[in-house]
Amino acid sequence: MTDLLSLNAAAQAGLMRNGELSPREAFDFWRARAEEDELGAYLWVAEAAPEDVGDLPPVAVKDLFCVEGVPSTAGSRILEGYRPPYTATSVRNLQSAGAAVLGKTNQDEFAMGSSNENSGYGPVQNPWDRSRVPGGSSGGSAAAVAAGAAPWAIGTDTGGSIRQPAALCGIVGLKPTYGAVSRYGMIAFASSLDQCGPLTRDVTDAALLFRHLVGRDRCDSTSVEYPEPVRLPSAERLDGLSFGVWGLEEEGLDRAVADVIRGTLGTIEELGGAVEEIELPSARQGIAAYYVIAPAEASANLARYDGVRYGPRSGDGDLDAMYEQTRHDGFGDEVKRRIMIGTYALSSGYYEAYYGTAQKVRTRIAEDFRAAFKAVDFVVTPTSPTVAFELGERTADPLAMYLSDYFTVPMSLAGIAAVSIPAGLCDGLPVGLQIAGPAFSESRVLDAAHALEKAIGFEGVPRA
């Protein structure tokens, strides 16, 4: 059989369609790779190919996507043993396009985290350096793709949970425009921000997977009909395109990371693109606003885990004692912290000061981007202020951890399209470049990313 590890998912799909690769053999190959994973990337691996295995490579699915009959815990002990009675729309769309579910990937509990260390089922190691985090919250999906334990994967991004782990693992991660992909069946963290998107080896794969994910879903009122067919990227030049750079002077940004990004800006110009610095005046308040809005929504979204209808139940006798013990035992520290922050922010007397103000900041950030996109075609930033950090390095300092999302949160709050692609290495660890465009500009963003990808010529995890 062809060495599938050397091929991107799109090429494998091509072979399957030509009859040169049996979908079942491909599935079995990837199943074996997933089984052999030692990074902790998977929480569950499919036992066999489904009867009707189609002609797209199988897809690794972040644990928070509900798949009928398959353990779906969102990385939380409070859903241990839970097997949903239905399948998420995004996963169903992939299944009907021909991509079977390969396995469920590890993640930060309820997608709350930037290192995957908040998983209720143990951390994930970064395939570039196993003492380091893969990023999060879609850490398992990113690590699996980077390590060749999955041909491609889907994850979710609320404030950077696709882009940041993609950056830290040296792969491509696309956070689509809010509403482009159905959220039905995605275990919710923060409903107004959560979006499903691809984590892939390269930009072409991201476009191909994204093409099968989009579409209005009757089950998700916030989903919309994607306004145009998703194009597969082909650009090799950036002539006539302008890129607004933001954030290279920000305080928390690692100098070496900034240097890699500056190098990429040079590449943009070599390809014919124009680079200019831009200001996003309210983006600096992004993290503050995000850490009010997301926990506020989460505090309500996580109220359903009460031990009454599904999942483990602890405590006996009194109803309140049952609630308290069940949630005490089931939720991890970070989840509890965010429930408390969110509950506080929504409380009578504090609502306006916190939630109200955060929503105003959100509106301003969206206006900043609208203004920016009048001047430039794309906004580029580093994806993460640092490369992958050591396991345990930031677990004691939630604020330092929250700043991991500094460059990705503004795009989430604005609901726009943004992709992270590998820009190069820094001390042997990948650095991600984020390219953001207006809502529903994915085809254009991915086209530009494709041209850059070709020029950068990033190579994946060195294999022994």
Added chain:
Amino acid sequence: MSITEPEARAYEPVIGLEIHVQLKTRTKMFCGCALSFGEEPNTRTCPICLGHPGTLPVANAEAVHFALMIAMAFECDIAPRSIFHRKNYFYPDLPKGYQISQYDMPLARNGRLGDVRIHRVHLEEDAAKLVHAGASGRIHGAQTSVVDFNRGGTPLVEIVTEPDLRSPAAAAEFGRLLQATLRRMGVSDVNMEEGSLRLDANVSIRPAGEATLGTKTELKNMNSFRFLERGLSAEIARQEELVRGGGEVEQETLHYDPQSGGLTALRTKEEAHDYRYFPEPDLVPIAPTEAMLERARAALPELPAARAERFERELELPGDTARLLSFRSELGDFFEEAIEAGDGDARSVANWVTNELPARIGGADPADTGVEPAALARLVAMVEAKEVSRSAAQEVLDVLVADGGDPRAVVDAKGLSRADTGELAEIVERAIASNQDAVDKVRAGKAQAIGAIVGAVMRETKGRADGGEVQRMIRERIGS
């Protein structure tokens, strides 16, 4: 108006109602489950209304349509854009840990029904049903509690009135008008016993004539208009006694027990929840289009208040009769069909439909009995034409209700046709001759003594004669 004692007039109650109406849509508010009408527990559920992880609500278009109809029926201002909020609290009957409701941007505001102003109308979802096994019957102290999620997610419209009601009777009367109106629109079963219509009342008292509002208490879940009236009376009495004794009314939620007539506190102001309302991010705003509004407008039937007004204006029916025909729209429909049949004077027909008919069929729909509207109209016409006496006609109606048929055929078959005038004159003559005592008394000014003579005539004619006419003939004959 009765005259009341000065001290009893010193305080006036101020009452506002909060009404929950279960809509009769095909499916639940936010999922595709069929509504439940007493099915086996937990057979009308799906991952969405059970609050499974990852599920999302989608607003039911038919529920929005019904809510728009209700808002229009109450002449509300309909919001061009209204949104849903999450109302957060933990309870086993609330699968998501929050109820999706509307908060500061409701579907409609500023309406009116009768002479009561409507503060707001909004959409929300119903909770599931808890059943507690154990002595207390409540969740605390119960041996086990089980949840039936069939009801969970049923569409509800909440209607809040302004505090415009000034007596328990007025509150109950308003409730009946509201019930009749919603029933007429076909948007709900509005059955209080089954809980498709639920009433909470806010009540305070203040010195009569003053404009300020006193501290109010809330009476929860009154499940009949009678209990609403009694519960309010009990609470008003309690508040008056408290205030007269120098005390102060405390803001609290009370439960009225119709069995004992007692009021028990459910929770005080200090125990009030902080529901942490915030806009529901899973749903898009309701922004009614011109087409949606037009469809709702077109679906509105003539409503009871307007119908009663029309009956009064066009048919000159007395107010009470017109209201009864409108509140019980099945009687109104029967009445309109009867007068359309062409026979009988509208007022007389209305009289028979609102008095004689309910006396025989109770609360049933006359369409489900034997009597045809046209048959009743013919019977009334026969009474008017003096072809049959009123009492004989009542006997005929008994037959019509039970077996149907044509009134004339019934009259002929039972020999109830009214005695003719010649025959009647002879009978009257005989009755006067054999009741000379009574004749003397009547002549002496004792008018009621005429009854003995009339009674004799009626006996003789076996009720076929018209009592009024018999009286008239006797008077004529004895010259009183």
